Amino acid sequence: ELSDEERIFNELIANEQRIEPRDWMPDAYRKTLIRQISQHAHSEIIGMQPEGNWITRAPSLKRKAILMAKVQDEAGHGLYLYSAAQTLGITRDEMMDQLISGKAKYSSIFNYPTPTWADMGAIGWLVDGAAIANQVPLCRASYGPYGRAMVRVCKEESFHQRQGFEILLTLMQGSEEQKRMAQDAVNRWYWPSLAMFGPPDDQSPNSAQSMAWKIKRFTNDELRQRFVGMLVPQAEILGVTLPDPDLKWNDETGEYDMGEIDWDEFFQVLRGNGPCNAERLERRRTAHEEGAWVREAAAEYARKQALKTKA
Numbered sequence: 217e218l219s220d221e222e223r224i225f226n227e228l229i230a231n232e233q234r235i236e237p238r239d240w241m242p243d244a245y246r247k248t249l250i251r252q253i254s255q256h257a258h259s260e261i262i263g264m265q266p267e268g269n270w271i272t273r274a275p276s277l278k279r280k281a282i283l284m285a286k287v288q289d290e291a292g293h294g295l296y297l298y299s300a301a302q303t304l305g306i307t308r309d310e311m312m313d314q315l316i317s318g319k320a321k322y323s324s325i326f327n328y329p330t331p332t333w334a335d336m337g338a339i340g341w342l343v344d345g346a347a348i349a350n351q352v353p354l355c356r357a358s359y360g361p362y363g364r365a366m367v368r369v370c371k372e373e374s375f376h377q378r379q380g381f382e383i384l385l386t387l388m389q390g391s392e393e394q395k396r397m398a399q400d401a402v403n404r405w406y407w408p409s410l411a412m413f414g415p416p417d418d419q420s421p422n423s424a425q426s427m428a429w430k431i432k433r434f435t436n437d438e439l440r441q442r443f444v445g446m447l448v449p450q451a452e453i454l455g456v457t458l459p460d461p462d463l464k465w466n467d468e469t470g471e472y473d474m475g476e477i478d479w480d481e482f483f484q485v486l487r488g489n490g491p492c493n494a495e496r497l498e499r500r501r502t503a504h505e506e507g508a509w510v511r512e513a514a515a516e517y518a519r520k521q522a523l524k525t526k527a
């Protein structure tokens with residue numbers, strides 16, 4: 217026998233309506249949203265580091281201004297998403313503790329290094345491209361604050377994706393050395409960007425329930441497939457090669473066949489053993505410690521303001 221609350225919840229989901237913070241929801245729904253939204257927020261915040269690495273070395277004032285704006289957008293997305301997660305009853309402090317203690321997950325992709333300027337192009341094109349493919353359907357997520365956050369985030373990611381594409385296009389029209397640098401960055405980011413969509417469907421424990429709740433609208437493999445379909449014509453325009461010798465159009469399935477992702481590598485990165493996991497966490501911890509005085513000052517200011525309004 218379903219309770220009235222459960223019946224109302226199920227009807228809202230069935231009718232494509234939204235669950236809002238004060239609505240009743242199953243504990244497991246709340247938990248999975250806190251998990252996904254907080255991981256997503258952490259990804260945005262950690263995701264500032266690989267590109268932050270190039271702000272001081274961008275090749276021109278214009279490139280520097282664009283890169284700074286992009287990295288600031290990522291901070292904004294993170295804060296926006298932390299706020300959405302807070303509507304579910306977790307505090308910012310709890311999430312921050314989970315992140316800096318190394319307990320929380322964030323996207324595997326941000327544990328790879330950015331040795332060259334072309335990496336800024338490859339991140340925008342491939343990483344933001346994958347983020348858009350994954351997040352456009354999340355604009356219809358059943359939880360209101362998350363879906364609405366995604367609308368704005370996706371608009372900004374589209375700009376990010378184009379700026380990355382344009383960096384690569386400029387390099388591909390440059391010297392032989394610049395072309396080599398662009399191709400090398402694409403070679404390094406291609407496979408990790410495909411892994412961003414998560415494990416294959418038969419190894420994705422959360423997908424079925426999240427789809428039933430209409431948080432996720434497509435499976436990991438469906439979105440990955442769609443992403444590859446978007447990349448192929450864009451790679452042709454750029455003149456870069458996608459580093460998958462098995463990538464080939466299949467007339468029967470109407471999709472691209474592709475090579476096998478290195479899932480061992482993916483799970484190693486999730487366990488903390490990627491090339492930059494330790495560095496990313498260490499940097500985040502230091503930034504948190506260095507920011508302590510800002511939090512203290514803000515709290516003190518708020519305390520004094522509250523006293524003033526009382527007086």
Ligand code: FAQ
Pocket residue numbers: 251252255256257259260263264290321322323324325339343344347350411412413414415419420421422423426432436486
């Ligand atoms: N990395 O059962 P599933 C960005 C975990 S874009 C690390 O399939 P689910 C923008 C997963 O959490 C990147 N962990 O899980 C940007 C789960 O672990 P748990 C962020 C991963 O949730 C661009 C376990 O594996 N985007 O930041 C990954 O149904 C450029 C089993 O997996 C989002 O977070 C991974 N790649 O599907 C910023 C999008 N994949 O929690 C800066 C929202 C899976 O059970 C620069 N999230 N795992 O311990 C989602 O759409 C979903 O959470 C998926 C995973 C699709 C990522």
